[in-house]
Amino acid sequence: MAPYSILPMVNRHLVKLKRRGARLLRRPERGWGIVLALLLVVFVVIPIGYMAASSFTFDSWGPRYVRGAQPGELTTFYWQRVLTGRLARAIFWEPLLHSFLIAVLMTGIALPVGALFAWLVARTDIPFKGFWNSALIVPYIVPSWTVGLAWLTLFKNPQFGGQPGLFSSLFGSSPPTWLGYGLLPIVISLAAHYVPYTFILLRGALATVDAQLEESAEILGAGRLEVLRKITFPLVLPALGSAFVLTFGKGLGEFATQAFLGLPVRYYTLSTRVYAAFSNRQQSEGYVLTLILVLLTALTVFANQRLIGARKRYTTISGKGAFRKPVNLGRWRTPAVFLLGAFVLLFVIAPVGLIAWETFMKFEGQYSLSNFTLHYWVGAGDPLLADGQPGIFKNPVILGAIKNSVLLAGLTALASGTIGIMLGYAVVRTRGSLLSRSLEFLSFTPYMIPGIAFGGIYLSLFARSWGPLPALYGTMALLVVTCTAKYLPFSSSSGISAMHQIDPTLEEAAELHGARWGKRFVRIILPLAKSGFMSAVLLTLITTMRVLDLIVLLVTPHTRTMTSIIFRFQQQGFTQHAYGIMLLIVVITLFGHFLIRRLGGRIEF
């Protein structure tokens, strides 16, 4: 071909590229989405691929199962064992049924209750708002089994030994076993633990709803319930959707409570089976079960996308001055206060009080005044108590761990909050595209991978330098990266629901006025998404404060966290120390909550 005919072609391409580049600059969410997708490939897809590949190879236990098997050899043994083998019912199908039941029931309770609480606190004239705002998140700050512990204090059956429950002490008869252990207490404990999820997510979403919409409806003659159903509910539906996915996922995946209240009556769930596999290093079987959990969550994410996507999009943030007037509860005011008070009493004050009380007991479980001591808080070591472990505030190991926990939680919350908002922007603005769907799904998958497995995979993959990534072994950065990836679902889901609420015409208007993309994002999107952003930061902060098995393989003595110490102390039987640190976590987290609300401006009015 003659050279002169090439030039126009090259030119045409160049022009095309230029145009594409300009478009990317003007509307960078696509390009941005691609960058995020690449990040997710590295930090999510590769670990998942690693799990998938490992689930088809013999692990170190392989030779014990199959004579002559070589670890690393390809096999479908584990999938067969789990899905169709002789033990499939015991290992998989029955636990699956139990998990599903727990997830459905506890979501069915936690979601409406949390939503009601959020509405009461964010939209009505209920008194003591500041108190409810803090108190209602506490059940999520304390470990999930503390509610279970409080429950057992009430309903324990003497057959199970130890201190009898209050019920049998008071009435002299044993409560039935099903009231103390099994499905019912698991569902109630977990529901109480995850009510704050919905509460936090919806509180942010409700705060941005323009009361004028509701008022107009009222003026047009709609009743209060009708307004809730036809106006408020559709507006916060995206946030409700993400709360659903998060809660349902936890119902499937949460371990501690299900073990604590389920094992005594041999009520096995998928998560107790997964945990058992990993705590025996039977990894391939663990990976098979985990992948199934991931798949199940994918289905809920998908269902959620369909539900939200099928509806007409309602944006609540229109840029017009929002008019906020609290709903007058009228005669419902007292019952509402009573309801919130009862919840706080049962699921906040009872468990936290029980824990707090315990820290002042010289000997565990002896409720007498002579047993009172401050030793576990400020005492110097006494060889007869807790093996001479000094009190919490005199203990350099604990003090160092406090610093680490706060640093880790702060950095993770910030990193994942930022990524979450960016993800939300990319997902919502490219809605309907493959990119959007895969971003949303990918950002959710780490949620279902058990911490110990996720941490192990990250140690294998990212401890040494890898392409452009430096070796992260032994650094705080590795912890932050791991936690950020694992807890991305919090921020991505609240990022997505926050973005759903923002009217795109605001940005378009700014664009018409020549505002660059960066400016638009910082000046328009960020301020408007603030309350969603804050919910994400808060959820991540709380969760990271409590993180344990995720990072246990990654911590070094210099990066020890509070929960790793709690875990050890509990194993050693230093209950008072363990509970004391737990209380500290509650106090520190509430302080963080307070700061976030101050720094971020008021989320509510």
Next chain:
Amino acid sequence: MKAWMWFVVVAVLGAMGLAQGLTPAQEAWLKAAQLGPYQPEVEDWDAIYQAALGEGKVVIYSLSSRIFDVVEAFQAAYPGIEVEAYDMTDVEQVEKLTREQGAGIYNVDILFTAGITTLTKELLPQHLIWNYVPTTTYDGVPTADVIPPEFREPLLVHSLEAKVVFYNYESYPDGCPVDTLWDLVRPEWRGRVQMKDPMLTEENMNFLQTVVQHADEMAFAYELEFGEPIQLSPGCPNAGYEFIKRLIENGIVLTSSDGDASKAVGVPGQTNPPVTLSVASSKIRDNARKGYVLAIGWDIQPRVGITKTNFLVVANLAPHPNAAKLLIRFMLGDREGGAGFSPFYVPGQWSPRTDVAPALEGVTLDILAERTWFLDPDWIYENGIEVQDFWLSLQ
């Protein structure tokens, strides 16, 4: 299958293949560290200390947080050597070690760990760990004189613990209410036997496996108790399996920790307390610490439980081998217990040293060997899965 998956598979296979023979790096390291075949007959501890000073520190993964008490004592005894201690469960240690070494990171020097089957049947043959026995102890005695060979080979034992039946001595002042394991499957103990879920801890699965291994002893104990030979249910090949089956049918209560089970039994003021099965003997310390009323049913037929061993092993290509030698010798303690061993010199835990008096009065190592089963890793490695799957099939 994607290309990179093949890469993973090949890499894993390659690592396995290499593990059989020694690499030049391992050979060189063993020689320089004077470990394995290169360990001298007489070790010059001054020279080792000098070399350790050059290394500056030693890193240990420990299954007990009591290691931190050892750290202080060690640093006082050997100034200039810093100890970096991590407390992790045995499974986490193996997980961390294999993943680190898989990524080419050599961070740790000593594992203070348990899990005899994994250690002797997997890590040792793959040379991920090495056995090291100091020639002399901290108080200058030849180690071979005070530690029996079975506690030196194939791996050095740091301490022993039993997993036992506890009962509440306040409610049963006349002694243990059960005198044979078979009592636990009687109707009066229905729902009143507690143990940590054996699927959550290999130790307890090892207990069940060991019961099956010694099925003949179980059969004999049955006949002793009931005066007639045992009738096996369909699907139960021997008396060990039969025991497991009846245990489950009798509503054994599974807990998520040893502590939950010992608490249920040990809290005073109960009228009809349960008993434990396969709970760590060192929980007896909660009598002093928490006012519990726990006692061990030593006379239970055929045995009260199992004995597990904690090991001190050197990690492959450990970066601070000389400091590791010092710390291992220090942790074995002296004939009085000693600063290096004192945190572990507690009732319910035993030193492998024959010259150290047991902390639990009257219960010597000999009595322990008589009243409990010691774990047999070969048997467990070969047959253990059958017992585990039998247990699962009954759920």
